[in-house]
Amino acid sequence: MSETPPIWHRHGRPLTELADAWTVLAANAAPLPIESVSLDRAEGRVLAQAIPCKGDFPPFDKAMMDGFAVRSADCAAPNASLTLIGTAAAGHVDIAALRPGQAVRINTGAPMPSGADAVARIEDATVSQDGTRVSLAKPVRSGMHVSPRGSAQRAGDVAVAAPTRIGPAQVATIAAAGHTNATVFEQADVAIVSTGDELVPPGASTKPGQIVESNSILIAGLVRRFGATARPLGIVEDRPDALRERFAAALQSRVVITCGGMSMGTLDLVPQTLESLGVRWLFHGVNMRPAKPVAYGRGPAGQHVFGLPGNPGSTFVAMHVLVRPLLDALHGLGGGPPRWRAARLIEEIAPHKDSRPAVLPGLMHDGDDGVMEVRLMAWGGSGDAIGLASAEALIFIPHPAEGLRAGEAVTYLTLD
Numbered sequence: 001m002s003e004t005p006p007i008w009h010r011h012g013r014p015l016t017e018l019a020d021a022w023t024v025l026a027a028n029a030a031p032l033p034i035e036s037v038s039l040d041r042a043e044g045r046v047l048a049q050a051i052p053c054k055g056d057f058p059p060f061d062k063a064m065m066d067g068f069a070v071r072s073a074d075c076a077a078p079n080a081s082l083t084l085i086g087t088a089a090a091g092h093v094d095i096a097a098l099r100p101g102q103a104v105r106i107n108t109g110a111p112m113p114s115g116a117d118a119v120a121r122i123e124d125a126t127v128s129q130d131g132t133r134v135s136l137a138k139p140v141r142s143g144m145h146v147s148p149r150g151s152a153q154r155a156g157d158v159a160v161a162a163p164t165r166i167g168p169a170q171v172a173t174i175a176a177a178g179h180t181n182a183t184v185f186e187q188a189d190v191a192i193v194s195t196g197d198e199l200v201p202p203g204a205s206t207k208p209g210q211i212v213e214s215n216s217i218l219i220a221g222l223v224r225r226f227g228a229t230a231r232p233l234g235i236v237e238d239r240p241d242a243l244r245e246r247f248a249a250a251l252q253s254r255v256v257i258t259c260g261g262m263s264m265g266t267l268d269l270v271p272q273t274l275e276s277l278g279v280r281w282l283f284h285g286v287n288m289r290p291a292k293p294v295a296y297g298r299g300p301a302g303q304h305v306f307g308l309p310g311n312p313g314s315t316f317v318a319m320h321v322l323v324r325p326l327l328d329a330l331h332g333l334g335g336g337p338p339r340w341r342a343a344r345l346i347e348e349i350a351p352h353k354d355s356r357p358a359v360l361p362g363l364m365h366d367g368d369d370g371v372m373e374v375r376l377m378a379w380g381g382s383g384d385a386i387g388l389a390s391a392e393a394l395i396f397i398p399h400p401a402e403g404l405r406a407g408e409a410v411t412y413l414t415l416d
Contacts, residue, residue: 015287018288018337024296025322042182042184043168047162047164048184051158052177058148060111061112062146063111063112065122066108072141090108163331163333190255193256195270199212216234226324227331243270244273255330258274262284282297283295291308313385340411341414342410344367344407345406349397360376374410374412
């Protein structure tokens with residue numbers, strides 16, 4: 001566990017800069033152990049060991065068009081006339097070798113007959129009425145419409161590099177390379193706890209002063225999208241004994257995310273309750289908006305513990321800007337800042353009285369010149385859960401007090 005000293009926003013201590021928060025996270029996030037999984041369980045996991053091809057791919061000279069396998073030497077001029085001696089179909093290799101002046105009907109994906117070095121397209125051919133001869137309207141070059149053996153990969157070549165997040169294309173490639181299993185990093189299991197006397201579960205009727213709890217649903221969805229497994233532990237009241245019991249259960253997971261109770265109110269009991277269970281905070285309070293009260297620490301058994309503020313906008317931003325980098329590092333994708341992308345700002349961002357670096361929801365557009373363009377969206381602030389449904393990006397504004405002009409370069413995160 002890192003010995004980075006804690007920097008808290010409580011008790012008047014300075015806020016942690018975003019760059020320093022990323023450094024703390026990277027220093028504390030070693031990749032998880034690896035395991036072998038079958039390909040039907042591999043999608044969404046991160047490959048830990050490169051996948052080599054067990055053989056050449058394709059494993060034979062393969063026809064890439066429906067047509068006729070020919071010797072190009074017989075077809076150097078238009079209107080070549082050849083004798084048909086059979087048909088080559090995908091999955092069959094029982095066709096005789098071609099001799100000069102001969103051709104074979106061939107289907108896409110079929111092995112090329114011995115002696116053939118090109119495929120003439122069916123669209124360029126005319127077969128005699130008795131089916132014994134074929135005339136080719138155009139010349140045929142050697143190698144035309146043929147994928148040579150090993151042209152995609154040779155035996156021993158890397159088919160899929162590591163680390164790579166495995167999607168459907170990677171699963172198919174691993175299978176084509178001759179493998180039924182993949183070695184991947186274990187998934188982080190994430191316990192999720194929402195705190196607050198005002199919270200009721202979705203579907204429950206609300207009394208005055210109560211709100212429907214949706215942050216845990218948001219967190220669980222993002223946790224799964226980021227490649228981890230989610231273990232929601234429900235809502236817990238703002239009582240020390242109830243909090244302690246629920247957090248003790250949460251600390252059975254490798255990662256704990258709590259939501260609510262992280263600020264300066266008299267009922268913001270989460271930090272000290274977790275401390276009583278052995279959690280040591282490495283930062284509490286980050287110089288950003290929203291999500292300033294966010295905290296990160298390590299549990300007594302090395303658990304990673306995040307305390308997120310209760311506003312949904314703050315939760316959303318903290319998950320993308322701080323939690324995802326840690327989960328990526330645990331899954332072998334490297335630590336450090338998020339993967340910011342460059343874009344051009346469409347609309348001016350007026351100077352803001354709050355000078356803290358801001359990460360705000362926005363919309364994306366493809367510029368006429370091919371450059372990605374972004375703009376801030378209309379949003380009611382960190383308490384606006386409904387407005388987040390329209391967000392396509394998070395735009396980073398490092399110096400809000402200065403504002404930004406339309407056309408300036410900015411960085412953003414995609415939400416995919």
